[in-house]
Amino acid sequence: MDNEGFFQRAYGVVRLIPPGRVATYGQVARMMGEPRKARYVGFAMHSSPGLSGGVPCHRVVFADGSLAPGFAFGGPEEQRRMLEAEGVGFLASGKVDMRRFEWEA
DNA sequence: TCCGTGACGGTGG
């Protein structure tokens, strides 16, 4: 459960992201006290139980607002749909409008 | 011990 300890911490933070808001991998890592492990956070999301497991990993995006290329729920398109359903706005470029929807703890 | 790998991030062309 060691590695999972890190995973659980990541999930714990992600669970705090309110609907209609998004957080970046680096942001999550920073809240865990380990800003250098952004990549590891990404891996945690990849292995996450998903929204059904209480981990809204679709609310975690890249620092520039782009979505993960290999999203597990059915592609970035599905992820975008879920975010839009929560009220998150996208730019014409297909990226999240971070200026308005980035989560501020 | 060195090399390769990855849902990242910042910088430079």
Added chain:
DNA sequence: GCCACCGCCACGG
């Protein structure tokens, strides 16, 4: 504004 390269960290072969 998009693309490419480099730096980070932990892990496995």
